[in-house]
Amino acid sequence: MNEPLSEVPSVAPLSETELALFNRWWHAANYLSVGQIYLMANPLLREPLQLEHTKPRLLGHWGTTPGLNFLWLHLNRIIRARETSVLFIAGPGHGAPGLIASTYLEGTYSEYFPEVSQDLDGLGRLMKQFSFPGGIPSHAAATTPGSIHEGGELGYSLSHAYGAAFDNPDLVVACVIGDGEAETGPLATSWHSNKFVDPATDGAVLPILHLNGYKIANPTILARIAPRELAALLRGYGYDPIFVEGHDPDPMHQKMAAAMDLAFDRIAAIQKAAREDGKTERPAWPMIVLRSPKGWTGPKEIDGLRTEGYWRSHQVPFSDLTHPGHLQALETWLRSYRPDDLFDESGRLFPEIAALAPSGTLRMSANPHANGGQLKRPLRLPDIADYAVAVTSPGHETGESTRVMGEWLRDVMKLNLEARNFRVLSPDENNSNRLNAVLDVTNRAWNAETFDYDDHLARDGHVMEILSEHTCQGWLEGYLLTGRHGFLSCYEAFIHIVDSMVNQHAKWLKTAAEVPWRRSIASLNYLLTSHVWRQDHNGFSHQDPGFIDHVINKKAEFVRVYLPPDANTLLWTTAHCLQSWDRINVIVAGKQPEPQWLGLDDAIRHCEAGIGIWEWASNDKGGTPDVVMACAGDVPTLETLAAVKLLREHAPDLKVRVINVVDLMTLDSPSQHPHGLDDASFDALFTLDRPVIFAFHGYPQLIHKLIYRRANARNFHVHGFREEGSTTTPFDMVVRNHLDRFHLVSNVIDRVPGLATRAAYAKQAIRDKLVDHSRYIAEHGRDLPEIEAWRWS
Numbered sequence: 001m002n003e004p005l006s007e008v009p010s011v012a013p014l015s016e017t018e019l020a021l022f023n024r025w026w027h028a029a030n031y032l033s034v035g036q037i038y039l040m041a042n043p044l045l046r047e048p049l050q051l052e053h054t055k056p057r058l059l060g061h062w063g064t065t066p067g068l069n070f071l072w073l074h075l076n077r078i079i080r081a082r083e084t085s086v087l088f089i090a091g092p093g094h095g096a097p098g099l100i101a102s103t104y105l106e107g108t109y110s111e112y113f114p115e116v117s118q119d120l121d122g123l124g125r126l127m128k129q130f131s132f133p134g135g136i137p138s139h140a141a142a143t144t145p146g147s148i149h150e151g152g153e154l155g156y157s158l159s160h161a162y163g164a165a166f167d168n169p170d171l172v173v174a175c176v177i178g179d180g181e182a183e184t185g186p187l188a189t190s191w192h193s194n195k196f197v198d199p200a201t202d203g204a205v206l207p208i209l210h211l212n213g214y215k216i217a218n219p220t221i222l223a224r225i226a227p228r229e230l231a232a233l234l235r236g237y238g239y240d241p242i243f244v245e246g247h248d249p250d251p252m253h254q255k256m257a258a259a260m261d262l263a264f265d266r267i268a269a270i271q272k273a274a275r276e277d278g279k280t281e282r283p284a285w286p287m288i289v290l291r292s293p294k295g296w297t298g299p300k301e302i303d304g305l306r307t308e309g310y311w312r313s314h315q316v317p318f319s320d321l322t323h324p325g326h327l328q329a330l331e332t333w334l335r336s337y338r339p340d341d342l343f344d345e346s347g348r349l350f351p352e353i354a355a356l357a358p359s360g361t362l363r364m365s366a367n368p369h370a371n372g373g374q375l376k377r378p379l380r381l382p383d384i385a386d387y388a389v390a391v392t393s394p395g396h397e398t399g400e401s402t403r404v405m406g407e408w409l410r411d412v413m414k415l416n417l418e419a420r421n422f423r424v425l426s427p428d429e430n431n432s433n434r435l436n437a438v439l440d441v442t443n444r445a446w447n448a449e450t451f452d453y454d455d456h457l458a459r460d461g462h463v464m465e466i467l468s469e470h471t472c473q474g475w476l477e478g479y480l481l482t483g484r485h486g487f488l489s490c491y492e493a494f495i496h497i498v499d500s501m502v503n504q505h506a507k508w509l510k511t512a513a514e515v516p517w518r519r520s521i522a523s524l525n526y527l528l529t530s531h532v533w534r535q536d537h538n539g540f541s542h543q544d545p546g547f548i549d550h551v552i553n554k555k556a557e558f559v560r561v562y563l564p565p566d567a568n569t570l571l572w573t574t575a576h577c578l579q580s581w582d583r584i585n586v587i588v589a590g591k592q593p594e595p596q597w598l599g600l601d602d603a604i605r606h607c608e609a610g611i612g613i614w615e616w617a618s619n620d621k622g623g624t625p626d627v628v629m630a631c632a633g634d635v636p637t638l639e640t641l642a643a644v645k646l647l648r649e650h651a652p653d654l655k656v657r658v659i660n661v662v663d664l665m666t667l668d669s670p671s672q673h674p675h676g677l678d679d680a681s682f683d684a685l686f687t688l689d690r691p692v693i694f695a696f697h698g699y700p701q702l703i704h705k706l707i708y709r710r711a712n713a714r715n716f717h718v719h720g721f722r723e724e725g726s727t728t729t730p731f732d733m734v735v736r737n738h739l740d741r742f743h744l745v746s747n748v749i750d751r752v753p754g755l756a757t758r759a760a761y762a763k764q765a766i767r768d769k770l771v772d773h774s775r776y777i778a779e780h781g782r783d784l785p786e787i788e789a790w791r792w793s
Helices: 016-038 065-082 096-105 108-112 120-129 157-165 185-196 227-236 249-275 326-335 368-374 401-416 436-440 469-481 492-513 547-552 567-578 600-609 634-650 679-686 700-707 730-736 741-751 760-780
Strands: 085-090 171-178 204-211 239-245 285-291 422-426 463-465 485-491 524-529 559-562 584-588 611-613 627-632 656-661 692-696 716-719
Touching (some): 016 120, 065 249, 065 285, 157 185, 157 469, 185 204, 185 469, 401 422, 401 436, 401 524, 469 524, 485 492, 567 600, 634 692, 692 700, 716 741, 741 760
Parallel strands (some): 171 204, 485 524, 559 584
């Protein structure tokens, strides 16, 4: 079971002098890591350790940290020797003690946070701030120099790494993958990202699988399978693994130095073969497997119980420092690193140790790709006027809105293809979502086997498709965080798969905005199509509009939700989103043929405001409406206008105001969202006391949540998705959820004072029409001809 498997050459790249210095750096990083977990004073133990020197709440994770410190040190050697740009991604959760320690040793941390200076006072602040009120978290975050990876949730490191490497030919991304993290679904899929890398134009990812054997309280799977089985698995993924295994530091330093040399030699050879020799077959990229003890260099036992090399070292190896012997054990552990041999009298790292770090932006903690806003370039965007749908009168023309968007995105791609800073991503749905036109100017990225009958597959393609929402999201995040732009389309119901990834990105944006040296990055842009109201063929499993509910719970400054009702409003919205920074933009638009309502000029005016009265559909100008008919979303807009037309037939004297909402956040209070309408403007639109019948794309509760502070909130009656669905006709979907024109009209009759008695015959006609509808679809399998052929004008 524990049969060693190693491909590392039996060489010793490090001299005795280098080996001694390597151990001193590693000791310094490990010492600072332990100090961050435990200490709030006496940072260099210049006096005997007392209980008051330690933190009252001990938080953090030690187990993975010494391995991260070890790898950072050895990557620094490669960077110095080869002047290679390396981005470090730490996948193991809560590994921040090591990352912070290494960035501090490189001097970068003090440059970004001058109060954490390179002296005794700075060391004290460094240690106290960790997992302390007002301080920094125990995982990598936007406050961590050199990081693009939010370490609060496991599974996304490798997809982030590949996203960073795409279109970055001079970058190597070293991605450390924890063996616990390797058990997550997103990580397991992201191994296949190597089939999408073009060695001629992309950078390289060096995965480093860190096998330290344990999670919080259990063994890890990959550490407990036979080494040859593990090697076969990794080779099956398309990698060429290099194994580094052991416990004793000196041999391990020599093995890792040799392994790093071998890995970077292989990367250089692969890239040379592709870039200079034109070699096209997919290479087996190198990766490193590091097998080292959990909590390496920590206490072997505590209270007679195994600690190093076991799950007990995963977090804080021992936390009750009032327990007899524990405070002494902590001091013995800290002093085992010989801090006086690492830091001088003033608390500064000895210069011969500091010299192991690269200089300037070659330091991983100062790599500009880790602060991608420094590298960002605005996209070149074509004029949306060249793609606009001509609308002779509202509702007269029909069109597929996302197909029009796809033609515009095609030329966005064309204008930015040479700059290689824009990609379109989708989980196998690019064409299904009507964005086919993008393939006119680029191909799908693909570096696996290709047949002569394959469609638009090429190594250098900029359309990214893999049937994994997690991987698409991770690629895009890595791409954006390193200074580029992208656009992700997805079926609406299944974007929920990345809910927690959106959480993490939203938290990153919020934290980054509070860090002065973090620069803005391009927005995370979603198109959600194949949506709830046009999933009649796939049925109930594909019917869920709740992602927008999830998104608006995030911090208001960073989220936007748009519901353009036609192609021209979709064009404006997409162009607007691609020009924005530091946002999560969600656009919901259907891909089926639908009426086109607004010419481009009207669409621009409407979208600039985000909400407005459609005068051509209203008849209350110069007076007060009897009812406000509001809508948000393409299908709700269609049904609202059909309802208004019915009202004109059955209640011609009724004064109706039609309001369409494109920017959903305009409904919110301005105290809660920067796009929220002020109260006076909101009241002018929706009145203070008239009924508002609101047809909404999503769950009705969301509108009530947004408008509950408004003066007329009690008179809002919202129709939306009621969790009723099936494999049925398009119109039956809206009928089942009471979003259809007939239910909307019925609600108007019920809500407008005095209308019920005057419109009794209309209500009976509506009831009869719904009966006719049910009978017709049951017999013919399609909607009533008058529904299918309906037009506004």
